[in-house]
Amino acid sequence: MNPVPLLDLKPQAAAIRDEIDRALRGVVDSQSFILGSEVASFETELAAYVGAAHAIGCASGTDALVLSLHALAVRSGDEIVTTPFSFFASASCAALLGATPVFVDIEPGTFNIDAAKIDDAITFRTKAIVPVHLFGQCAAMDAILETGARLGIPVIEDACQAIGATHASRAAGSMGKTGAFSFFPSKNLGAFGDGGAVTTNDDDLAARLRILRVHGERERYKHEAIGWNSRLDALQAAVLRVKLPHLDAWSSGRVANADRYDRLFTEAGLVARECVHLPVRAPQAGHIFNQYTIRARQRDALGVHLKAQGIGWGIYYPIPLHLQECFGNLGYEPGDMPEAERASREVLSLPIFPELTPSQIERVVAEIAAFFK
Secondary structure, eight states: OOOBOSOOOHHHHHHTHHHHHHHHHHHHHHTOOBSHHHHHHHHHHHHHHHTOSEEEEESOHHHHHHHHHHHTTOOTTOEEEEOSSSOTHHHHHHHTTTOEEEEOOBOTTTOSBOGGGHHHHOOTTEEEEEOBOGGGOOOOHHHHHHHHHHHTOOBEEEOTTOTTOEETTEETTSSSSEEEEEOOTTSSSOOSSOOEEEEESOHHHHHHHHHHTBTTEEETTEESSOOOBOOOBHHHHHHHHHHGGGHHHHHHHHHHHHHHHHHHHHHTTTTTTTSEEOOOOOTTEEOOOSSEEEEETTHHHHHHHHHHTTBOOBOSOSSOGGGSGGGGGGOOOTTSSHHHHHHHHHEEEEOOOTTOOHHHHHHHHHHHHHHHO
């Protein structure tokens, strides 16, 4: 039995090993490890790729969100509208600043925040809207941006899973007031550790973000604000600079794998029998499949079966954020976000990395078909 891992980073690393080795040796030889020219070059290249005026490297995707909110003067007592179906940082970024996350349920198809419900969540305390481009597909940004513009509320794109994704030909991270990116190793553009970046088209905001990531310091030991130590390491920037030119090809590989899954699930009759529901690709969305996430009948039992057959899978996310213990003081109850809660019971993410072979995908589908047979 040949295992099929949920994610295998080794083939990607092997293909670019020589480039990576040269880049890392260059940083070691320079002995310049924090920010510096390597980070500045990556920021320029990332901004050009996203189509934003500025990119500001930082320590993680979480920090990219926190820095974005802080730069927009989010403080204690403010409210941030976001989704309950996402990684924890999409909401904790508000709580870390003393603000309150206000949750809006999701669309059942895309798993993204339901833009039609955002208006009802807005109050005089709302300081930002934080849509998440979940699993590599942009949220309904036309409607979200219209709401933000009409009400004078900035939109911060949580694009941590969506570098290279598009909405109506506009890139994730280029549409809102800021975009937040993560370079965690499992992302489509992954570093050799933690890393993140904020993108923006606002010159003044970019300048403030650059100050906030270094303890609020513009000149050495002169602190204009209270900021963080959230700098992108030069070693990580060097790795990301090598990887960035390959990103579109890797994303295309993920899309091709998703297409193969869709076809095989359909041919096996699993869609018609409603054993699985395929990922929904929204109109105008350029999905880059950071995850290939299906809805599955008997999800938990299916997961046990797949594990026994050596097939990797993940559940993103088993507990929606409004029901997390740490947010218990917000007063949400089971049933308040029915679509997010239903998704948490049904979703299953399957291997999708670009080096996955056709025979591995066929085996995954065959084992799922065997379970439902």
